[in-house]
Amino acid sequence: MDVQVQGTVADGFEPVRDAFVRNFEQRGERGAAVTVYRDGHKVVDLWGGTRDVDGAEPWAVDTVQIVRSVTKGVAAAVPLLLHQRGQLDLDAPVSTYWPEFKAGGKERALVRHLLSHRAGVPVLDRPLTPQEARDGVSGPRAVAAQQALWEPGTDHGYHAHTYSWLVGELVRRVTGRGIGQWVAEEIARPLALDFWIGLPAEEEHRAGRLGPVEPPAVGGELKLRPKRAVTEAYADTASLTRRAFGAISPAPDENDPLYRGAELPGATGNSTARALARLYAAMIGPVDNGSRLFAPATLALARTEESAGPDRVLVVNTRFGLGFMLHGSASPLLGPGSFGHPGRGGSLGFGDPESGIALGYVTNGMQKGVTADPRAQALVRAVRAAS
Numbered sequence: 001m002d003v004q005v006q007g008t009v010a011d012g013f014e015p016v017r018d019a020f021v022r023n024f025e026q027r028g029e030r031g032a033a034v035t036v037y038r039d040g041h042k043v044v045d046l047w048g049g050t051r052d053v054d055g056a057e058p059w060a061v062d063t064v065q066i067v068r069s070v071t072k073g074v075a076a077a078v079p080l081l082l083h084q085r086g087q088l089d090l091d092a093p094v095s096t097y098w099p100e101f102k103a104g105g106k107e108r109a110l111v112r113h114l115l116s117h118r119a120g121v122p123v124l125d126r127p128l129t130p131q132e133a134r135d136g137v138s139g140p141r142a143v144a145a146q147q148a149l150w151e152p153g154t155d156h157g158y159h160a161h162t163y164s165w166l167v168g169e170l171v172r173r174v175t176g177r178g179i180g181q182w183v184a185e186e187i188a189r190p191l192a193l194d195f196w197i198g199l200p201a202e203e204e205h206r207a208g209r210l211g212p213v214e215p216p217a218v219g220g221e222l223k224l225r226p227k228r229a230v231t232e233a234y235a236d237t238a239s240l241t242r243r244a245f246g247a248i249s250p251a252p253d254e255n256d257p258l259y260r261g262a263e264l265p266g267a268t269g270n271s272t273a274r275a276l277a278r279l280y281a282a283m284i285g286p287v288d289n290g291s292r293l294f295a296p297a298t299l300a301l302a303r304t305e306e307s308a309g310p311d312r313v314l315v316v317n318t319r320f321g322l323g324f325m326l327h328g329s330a331s332p333l334l335g336p337g338s339f340g341h342p343g344r345g346g347s348l349g350f351g352d353p354e355s356g357i358a359l360g361y362v363t364n365g366m367q368k369g370v371t372a373d374p375r376a377q378a379l380v381r382a383v384r385a386a387s
Contacts, residue, residue: 015382022378027378033063068267072266077293078167078171090322119166120150124143197263240313279358302339303326304321316330347376
């Protein structure tokens with residue numbers, strides 16, 4: 001694909017631009033952006049391709065994309081900041097704040113279990129329709145009533161959709177505000193971020209259309225083939241994998257403004273790459289205007305391992321802190337101390353305190369991977385080489 005890449009790269013970070021261009025030439029990229037901060041300052045800010053996966057209009061400097069589960073990492077910052085402010089006890093039973101949640105064998109579920117995918121409710125006995133999923137009532141009611149599949153805290157499995165209602169309702173019970181409003185007022189506005197959990201109607205004109213793309217097997221790079229167990233799990237309609245990702249059925253149209261505008265903190269973050277990188281930069285240290293989100297103790301909590309090993313939903317070994325995915329074989333980040341979250345299909349945001357690096361990558365071309373997209377990984381490798 002012949003593409004014009006725009007933006008800036010600081011001296012020494014040229015390999016990131018080269019990798020970004022190769023994503024279009026060799027890895028099936030249609031439209032994307034990547035931004036990197038180092039020690040609180042922007043060192044890479046690139047965009048290229050088309051705004052819509054199936055269109056011709058160029059990706060603009062202010063194009064935003066729905067980033068799927070990258071949203072989970074941003075949402076995780078909210079309970080951690082509430083804990084930092086003394087408003088939320090991570091070791092308290094969830095029912096302390098949300099009494100209805102103790103039904104179904106969940107009376108011992110702790111707040112930290114919700115964040116680390118240990119709550120035992122990755123599936124719903126009755127999937128919600130897209131309308132129910134976004135109405136703000138049906139989702140919290142369903143997860144509160146759901147019988148736990150395992151005793152909370154004893155195992156982990158990725159809560160692909162139910163994370164939205166678990167974390168969103170917890171924040172509402174503690175603060176009286178929806179998590180989208182809380183992020184807008186307490187994080188996005190102070191940091192000047194183009195990020196929303198639920199895209200406002202007045203920003204809809206900036207949103208690009210996403211869609212599936214197949215990476216070409218060229219340039220010596222082979223398509224990634226998932227392990228047989230993973231393939232079988234996605235094919236089996238009764239598996240936890242299929243049921244977790246099918247908690248909203250039929251699958252929502254992510255290009256529908258009603259869905260993009262929904263307040264689902266596990267799925268409907270709308271962002272620029274610039275906003276993701278700046279956000280993680282502010283988590284790991286001060287950014288250029290002096291703002292900083294996490295105190296040192298909160299930063300340590302964010303990347304302390306809470307869950308590790310075989311994931312009952314993703315069927316691979318995963319590592320989670322308090323809401324963040326941690327560096328590991330399923331989701332390689334920059335280094336052992338990195339924390340962040342990928343989005344199914346490609347997008348990625350993370351921070352690495354040891355190097356001072358924060359990265360945001362957004363794309364409109366959804367490939368089949370869940371946690372380790374080859375385009376994102378190529379950019380991570382380039383950043384590692386440059387930094």
